[in-house]
Amino acid sequence: MSNMNSQCESQINALVDLCCETLQGDQSNLDQRKDKLIKSLVMSGYTRHEGPSLQAELQSRIKEKCPDPAIHRGSELAGVTNHLQEIFEEVVRFETKLPHSRSKPRAANISSATND
DSSP states (O other): OOSOOHHHHHHHHHHHHHHHHHHTTOOHHHHHHHHHHHHHHHHTTGGGOOSSOHHHHHHHHHHHHSHHHHHHTHHHHHHHHHHHHHHHHHHHHHHHHGGGOOOOOOOSSHHHHHOO
8 A cells, every 4th residue: 555645545445446347347336426536536635645646546456456357458447547537637727726716806898997
């Protein structure tokens, strides 16, 4: 294991379980839960974790947990984990941009800016 906090470990393990289910043909749970789990992972501080990318971490753990489908469906594994990495990066981008996006209020249109 790594030096992650318990919340991150829990969410990573849940994503690994869902990916294993997906590799065995049941994608419904992954579709329903991936966004919530990834947002929780970001909120739990995974972005501060030093180590491999989320995709690499997931691939490594999936290969340990369900080696048979992971070996025989390697391209699907790469596709699923890449998709999760993209969602993760999107959530990180949104969460880091949101607090800094405060700007001065501006007029809604030109006429309201020029009227006295």
